[in-house]
Amino acid sequence: MTYAKVELFDQDLQVAAGYFKALSHPARLAILKYLTESRVCISGDISNELPLSRTTVNQHLKELKEIGLIQGTINGSKTNYCLNKAKIEEMKQVLNRFTDSVQLPEDFSCKS
Template sequence: MTSAKVELFDEELQLAAGYFKALAHPARLAILQYLAASKMCISGDISNELPLSRTTVNQHLTELKNMGLIKGSIDGVKVNYCLNQSRIKELKQLLGSFLDSVELPDNQSCKS
């Protein structure tokens, strides 16, 4: 079996790849947008806001929570979900740095 060999890359690239993987589905982006637009923690069923089953939404919430982009706390039988502001800020900084590192100069062109 082959290995992904992620350990060959520096921590910042590994962290960026983890964030990008967590963001690599439109449902996860929609969840983040919904939580940001609501400007508060959501207690209830986020699946009512998405065209996906509750089970599928829960899987996407788990991915976002595992990456630390959202927080979830149990309140009785419900879970309250919020954006994790510190991780969102970290993501914004990391994404900006990454995009700056791959930006091409205006005068560079590739010929096929």
């Protein structure tokens, strides 16, 4: 998604890696978890929930927004952030498709 060499890999691996990357920081997991529970909330509320400054949380929100997992709706001077259900479902599919592809057989063992 970011480094030059990344583009030399198969498209499906790039896409999967992109989602994994979006989930690679606990702050972003915490945000998704919080949005799941509250369904709708404003960004300010979220930074109160996390041990990070408002600007840093905002940056994580931006990242999640850019990959499409959440969406922000402007409401007066506030912004309501919530999960993008369709995108989340798509992500789950992509992630499962990958993790399923590394399924090992019952009798597997490391033969050295």
